[in-house]
Amino acid sequence: MSLLSLNTATIRKQxxxxxxxxxxxxxxxxxxSPWRDQVTALGLRETKKLIDENGLTVTGLCRGGFFTAKxxxxxxxxxxxxxxxLGAQCLVLVVGGLPAGSKDLIxxxxxxxxxxxxxxxxxxxxxxxxxxxxxxxxxxxxRACINTLEQALDLCDSLGDGVGVAVDVYHVWWDPKxxxxxxxxxxxxxxxxxxCDWLVPTRDLVADRxxxxxxxxxxxxxRSWVEGAGYTGFHEVEIFSELDWWKRDPDxxxxxxxxxxxxxx
Amino acid sequence: MSLLSLNTATIRKQxxxxxxxxxxxxxxxxxxSPWRDQVTALGLRETKKLIDENGLTVTGLCRGGFFTAKxxxxxxxxxxxxxxxLGAQCLVLVVGGLPAGSKDLIxxxxxxxxxxxxxxxxxxxxxxxxxxxxxxxxxxxxRACINTLEQALDLCDSLGDGVGVAVDVYHVWWDPKxxxxxxxxxxxxxxxxxxCDWLVPTRDLVADRxxxxxxxxxxxxxRSWVEGAGYTGFHEVEIFSELDWWKRDPDxxxxxxxxxxxxxx
Numbered sequence: 270m271s272l273l274s275l276n277t278a279t280i281r282k283q284x285x286x287x288x289x290x291x292x293x294x295x296x297x298x299x300x301x302s303p304w305r306d307q308v309t310a311l312g313l314r315e316t317k318k319l320i321d322e323n324g325l326t327v328t329g330l331c332r333g334g335f336f337t338a339k340x341x342x343x344x345x346x347x348x349x350x351x352x353x354x355l356g357a358q359c360l361v362l363v364v365g366g367l368p369a370g371s372k373d374l375i376x377x378x379x380x381x382x383x384x385x386x387x388x389x390x391x392x393x394x395x396x397x398x399x400x401x402x403x404x405x406x407x408x409x410x411x412r413a414c415i416n417t418l419e420q421a422l423d424l425c426d427s428l429g430d431g432v433g434v435a436v437d438v439y440h441v442w443w444d445p446k447x448x449x450x451x452x453x454x455x456x457x458x459x460x461x462x463x464x465c466d467w468l469v470p471t472r473d474l475v476a477d478r479x480x481x482x483x484x485x486x487x488x489x490x491x492r493s494w495v496e497g498a499g500y501t502g503f504h505e506v507e508i509f510s511e512l513d514w515w516k517r518d519p520d521x522x523x524x525x526x527x528x529x530x531x532x533x534x
Numbered sequence: 535m536s537l538l539s540l541n542t543a544t545i546r547k548q549x550x551x552x553x554x555x556x557x558x559x560x561x562x563x564x565x566x567s568p569w570r571d572q573v574t575a576l577g578l579r580e581t582k583k584l585i586d587e588n589g590l591t592v593t594g595l596c597r598g599g600f601f602t603a604k605x606x607x608x609x610x611x612x613x614x615x616x617x618x619x620l621g622a623q624c625l626v627l628v629v630g631g632l633p634a635g636s637k638d639l640i641x642x643x644x645x646x647x648x649x650x651x652x653x654x655x656x657x658x659x660x661x662x663x664x665x666x667x668x669x670x671x672x673x674x675x676x677r678a679c680i681n682t683l684e685q686a687l688d689l690c691d692s693l694g695d696g697v698g699v700a701v702d703v704y705h706v707w708w709d710p711k712x713x714x715x716x717x718x719x720x721x722x723x724x725x726x727x728x729x730c731d732w733l734v735p736t737r738d739l740v741a742d743r744x745x746x747x748x749x750x751x752x753x754x755x756x757r758s759w760v761e762g763a764g765y766t767g768f769h770e771v772e773i774f775s776e777l778d779w780w781k782r783d784p785d786x787x788x789x790x791x792x793x794x795x796x797x798x799x
Contacts, residue, residue: 371750372750374708374752405671406670406672406708406709407671407672407708407739409707410732410734411734414708416710417710419710420710443671443674443679443681444671444681445643445681445684445685467675469676470676470739471672474736485637485675486637487637487639
């Protein structure tokens with residue numbers, strides 16, 4: 270249980286950030302990964318104060334990235350500052366998809382590479398590791414043109430220190446090279462491990478993730494690979510669920526996360 | 535225009551197979567790829583007769599596969615016989631996803647490999663090339679656990695002659711290794727080339743494909759890779775579109791396929 274973390278997206282429709290922090294403490298969840306709009310709404314200083322008072326570990330800040338958008342540079346600088354202020358274990362990068370009107374994935378991927386390279390010195394100086402999150406290929410156009418762990422790790426290799434990956438089972442479970450790429454990533458590059466489940470059928474490309482155990486992802490197997498690679502950090506539950514979990518009592522959601530974390534992951 | 539083929543899924547809600555065959559001729563489309571349920575409904579002999587009378591090339595028969603289902607062996611034998619009878623250029627294999635109740639993707643992939651190996655001698659004897667179609671990763675659980683071109687080509691390498699791939703832009707456009715794997719596949723392994731487009735947003739995981747030009751796939755670039763690899767065969771339009779093209783006048787659909795094939799692919 271001491272390794273469970275709550276990504277606040279899981280209950281974002283029901284709770285503001287202050288409630289989520291208190292909820293974690295009430296349910297004895299020791300890690301939290303907040304989203305920046307929530308941090309802004311609560312205030313960076315107040316967020317830091319509440320998280321410290323509750324003794325929570327910030328397992329990640331969501332999110333930087335979107336390097337194919339116009340204001341990417343300033344936005345990522347602010348994200349690094351906020352991650353530093355919160356003592357986040359990493360800044361999660363959702364790197365962005367195709368720029369508006371473009372069909373050029375190769376160019377978008379080069380933009381992403383250049384963008385990360387541009388902010389990396391500041392991230393290193395601030396002591397904030399950048400976690401590239403490969404997103405499911407069905408998100409390639411709209412959210413992230415980094416779509417496999419192999420691709421993300423190739424990028425890490427070319428960028429050097431201070432950058433790694435967020436391994437989210439939802440995005441990578443299908444990948445025939447998953448085991449070998451997790452091994453390749455190793456302790457050094459795995460900065461975060463996100464869990465949820467893939468529902469059959471999946472009714473929406475973004476907001477129909479399942480609770481651990483309700484889908485088809487072999488969570489114990491992937492966990493064994495991640496831990497076998499040397500990862501000893503938190504397991505962060507991140508569930509976007511317009512049709513189910515966002516409609517439920519958030520205390521029930523957190524209790525279910527705990528039970529499932531112990532029983533099925 | 536002489537390279538355009540119609541996968542009958544594109545107008546399957548409006549037309550039966552006999553109408554589709556006549557429609558192709560009326561619109562001067564020289565290739566057709568029928569689905570087996572339609573062939574059964576029309577009768578194999580009658581299908582063959584109509585296709586021959588209209589001088590169409592059968593660019594593929596859809597589909598064999600589903601090696602993780604119970605009756606896979608008999609069904610694939612029948613599919614090979616039908617493909618042979620129709621003179622199809624290949625039998626398209628949608629290989630199947632996870633067996634009911636299973637979360638074991640690795641086992642499913644091994645079942646697929648064993649299944650193809652089991653039917654391959656009969657396919658070779660019948661002169662029917664088997665086209666493994668890697669499906670988009672969002673279909674891994676329900677339809678096909680072969681999800682990248684690299685994975686499909688690894689399988690081809692292990693199986694030898696008589697097997698290749700169907701490259702469908704919808705399934706592979708996002709893949710960072712697409713260009714290199716198309717080159718690797720070459721003329722020998724590329725048995726079919728399917729076109730459509732990826733819509734933004736995509737509203738359904740199965741039946742929301744776009745007409746060429748309406749989405750974000752860089753069709754001329756992928757075509758240049760496929761032709762650069764030596765492929766000289768048909769370009770088969772396959773659009774599943776519950777919300778749009780399946781609701782339209784099929785003559786309009788075919789006319790649009792032709793125009794878009796000439797203008798945007």
